[in-house]
Amino acid sequence: MKSYSLLVPTTVATLLAAGCQTAPSSTGDAQMSSVPTPQAQLPSPETIAFPADRTATLWVKGLACPYCVHNIDRQLAAMEGVERVHVDLQTGKVRVALVAGHPATRQQLVKAIGDSGFTLDRIEMPR
Amino acid sequence: MMRLGRVLVLSVLVLTGVGGRAYAQAPINSNVALQPSKDGLIIRQQFRYTKGEQSRSTTNLDIELASTDTTLVYGVSDKLTLILDTPLVLSRRIENRTTGRDDTDSEFADLRFLSKIRLFRNDFGPNDTTRFDLIGGLEIPTGRDEFRSDSIDPILGGVFTHVEGRHAFDADATWKFNTGSGDRGTDLLKYDLAYLYRLSPETYASMRPTAIFGSVELNGFYETNNDNELFVSPGIQYVMTRWIIEATVQIPVWQDLNHRVERDFIVGIGFRVQF
Numbered sequence: 001m002k003s004y005s006l007l008v009p010t011t012v013a014t015l016l017a018a019g020c021q022t023a024p025s026s027t028g029d030a031q032m033s034s035v036p037t038p039q040a041q042l043p044s045p046e047t048i049a050f051p052a053d054r055t056a057t058l059w060v061k062g063l064a065c066p067y068c069v070h071n072i073d074r075q076l077a078a079m080e081g082v083e084r085v086h087v088d089l090q091t092g093k094v095r096v097a098l099v100a101g102h103p104a105t106r107q108q109l110v111k112a113i114g115d116s117g118f119t120l121d122r123i124e125m126p127r
Numbered sequence: 128m129m130r131l132g133r134v135l136v137l138s139v140l141v142l143t144g145v146g147g148r149a150y151a152q153a154p155i156n157s158n159v160a161l162q163p164s165k166d167g168l169i170i171r172q173q174f175r176y177t178k179g180e181q182s183r184s185t186t187n188l189d190i191e192l193a194s195t196d197t198t199l200v201y202g203v204s205d206k207l208t209l210i211l212d213t214p215l216v217l218s219r220r221i222e223n224r225t226t227g228r229d230d231t232d233s234e235f236a237d238l239r240f241l242s243k244i245r246l247f248r249n250d251f252g253p254n255d256t257t258r259f260d261l262i263g264g265l266e267i268p269t270g271r272d273e274f275r276s277d278s279i280d281p282i283l284g285g286v287f288t289h290v291e292g293r294h295a296f297d298a299d300a301t302w303k304f305n306t307g308s309g310d311r312g313t314d315l316l317k318y319d320l321a322y323l324y325r326l327s328p329e330t331y332a333s334m335r336p337t338a339i340f341g342s343v344e345l346n347g348f349y350e351t352n353n354d355n356e357l358f359v360s361p362g363i364q365y366v367m368t369r370w371i372i373e374a375t376v377q378i379p380v381w382q383d384l385n386h387r388v389e390r391d392f393i394v395g396i397g398f399r400v401q402f
Contacts, residue, residue, distance in 0.1 A: 061256070066367055
């Protein structure tokens with residue numbers, strides 16, 4: 001019973017606070033957008049796909065057209081220790097999500113870019 | 128009639144063939160110094176319709192030819208590519224006002240085995256590169272009847288490519304050493320200049336990038352029997368990460384031909400897919 005006595009007022013207070021924060025205002029939606037929503041506090045799908053603690057970032061030069069994206073993608077994605085790959089063609093930034101527990105090494109990533117026929121400018125491994 | 132058909136067919140197949148132009152940001156009728164990645168495979172299929180004629184004092188011929196060219200490109204390493212080019216004549220029709228019409232069913236023409244070796248590469252930006260490749264290989268007399276040369280002919284040449292942002296320039300030249308004899312013994316110089324411009328997008332999308340390239344090419348031919356031919360070839364390509372769809376028209380701007388028919392125009396469509 002002791003725990004219930006604490007839980008009820010806490011819940012009511014939380015609901016009231018939430019109601020205040022999300023109540024429509026007379027100034028419209030602009031004010032609402034400045035308030036953090038529950039969705040904004042969740043990690044984005046991108047963060048889930050490429051978690052910072054096991055994502056390597058490579059900067060590659062010489063990507064002439066969309067066809068080049070597949071060349072890099074197939075070299076990296078075929079490696080053990082690589083979970084997924086994203087190539088940003090415009091910037092040459094390649095993100096590689098590594099498998100937890102047995103990630104691909106820096107040397108393996110460097111070799112894969114070499115085999116794909118492009119120049120690796122720099123590489124950042126997860127800490 | 129047979130010789131005329133053979134000469135036309137061989138010249139058309141030369142036009143579609145040498146060099147393995149299967150990579151992307153690659154012109155449609157010229158070579159490019161870009162290669163697939165190690166163990167990468169590209170299949171290119173081209174379909175071409177050629178209309179030609181020969182108007183001389185003794186003969187008046189109208190000629191139509193439909194052909195297809197299947198090219199397999201395999202990346203042995205990032206510096207070495209092997210290419211197999213298999214031309215197939217789908218149909219050939221020669222209309223002679225005196226002797227009537229002569230049609231031919233589909234026949235394979237001579238295979239080409241080629242390789243590209245990268246000698247120079249300077250990637251100086253995310254979408255920028257300058258490269259030079261050596262081209263070498265053989266044309267093998269594997270075709271049938273009139274679609275066959277009588278010799279194994281070495282091919283040697285080079286290709287230069289410069290890509291900078293939305294612009295790309297290509298220049299290549301290949302020499303085919305014809306080891307045959309008689310009228311089949313002429314060497315062939317094929318030379319190309321190409322300019323490509325990325326029409327869309329201005330900046331690539333982050334996810335599933337695609338692009339539309341417009342191109343204009345000059346495709347030249349010189350044979351050691353002093354036949355000369357130069358085409359201007361506008362084209363368009365839709366490029367995805369694995370597929371390319373493309374179309375071109377080739378229009379002669381200079382023809383000095385004494386040994387084979389004049390081509391009025393060539394229409395080509397095709398696709399490339401990489402694995």
